[in-house]
Amino acid sequence: EADRKECTQVTHVHEWDPGSVIQAIDHYCRNKEWAMNVGDEKGCILDSVVSEVNPATVLELGTYCGYSTVRIARLLPPHAKLITLEFNPAVAAIARQVIAWAGLEDKVQLVEGASGDFIPRIKEQFGVKTFDLVFLDHWKEYYLPDTKLMEECGLLRKGSVLLADNVVCPGAPDYLEYVRSSPRYESRYFKSHLEYTKVEDGLEKSVFLG
Numbered sequence: 001e002a003d004r005k006e007c008t009q010v011t012h013v014h015e016w017d018p019g020s021v022i023q024a025i026d027h028y029c030r031n032k033e034w035a036m037n038v039g040d041e042k043g044c045i046l047d048s049v050v051s052e053v054n055p056a057t058v059l060e061l062g063t064y065c066g067y068s069t070v071r072i073a074r075l076l077p078p079h080a081k082l083i084t085l086e087f088n089p090a091v092a093a094i095a096r097q098v099i100a101w102a103g104l105e106d107k108v109q110l111v112e113g114a115s116g117d118f119i120p121r122i123k124e125q126f127g128v129k130t131f132d133l134v135f136l137d138h139w140k141e142y143y144l145p146d147t148k149l150m151e152e153c154g155l156l157r158k159g160s161v162l163l164a165d166n167v168v169c170p171g172a173p174d175y176l177e178y179v180r181s182s183p184r185y186e187s188r189y190f191k192s193h194l195e196y197t198k199v200e201d202g203l204e205k206s207v208f209l210g
């Protein structure tokens, strides 16, 4: 199981490496202007789940500025692929820079478009059969419909892990109800805090049982 080790990051800012990109964003959002990145506290839980799953294929719904994209991609084994979906072009352009600064372009495929349109096309367009890990961090009311869509499109296999941000704040009640009551999922809540604040939030890790 993913442990909740305190993850202390000591990074030497030589050139733009993933650790210094992560540190720079966290520092700015904690001290200058809040932003809805998963952040350092929940980020450590994300790190431990990624390390535990050691995925060859990852799907991220909601790239935003690319903070969690960098957190995930930096931990992927060689030849692993992360597809991240973002439908706001301005935000996608920022994420591309953040991913490039971290030197992770060859592990990440940022696709501009809406999850509802792209999920049904991922198989034939990107040659992905199933995802080992899905990180949900887009508009919260789409967590459930998109999860059902991924099931219908056969993108999940026995053992696929769904990790959802913000299941408490802002909350995704219908999604939580679904993954916690469905016999097809084994779900676990990782209690944490809303990024850069003391407000409760957490990640829900749900293993698809096939």
Ligand SMILES: CNc1ncnc2c1ncn2[C@@H]1O[C@H](/C=C/CNC(=O)c2cc(-c3ccc(F)cc3)cc(O)c2O)[C@H](F)[C@H]1O
Binding pocket: 036, 037, 038, 061, 062, 063, 064, 085, 086, 087, 088, 091, 113, 114, 115, 116, 137, 138, 139, 140, 142, 165, 166, 169, 170, 194, 195
């Ligand atoms: C619907 N399909 C989509 N397809 C592709 N990209 C998408 C899609 N939907 C959104 N995007 C893209 O994904 C991002 C959206 C992220 C939404 N995130 C949040 O709202 C969110 C909100 C809070 C929050 C908490 C407390 C408070 F007081 C204020 C805010 C905290 C969090 O960690 C969040 O993740 C991006 F912006 C949008 O273009």
Ligand SMILES: [Mg+2]
Binding pocket: 036, 037, 038, 137, 165, 166
């Ligand atoms: Mg979030």
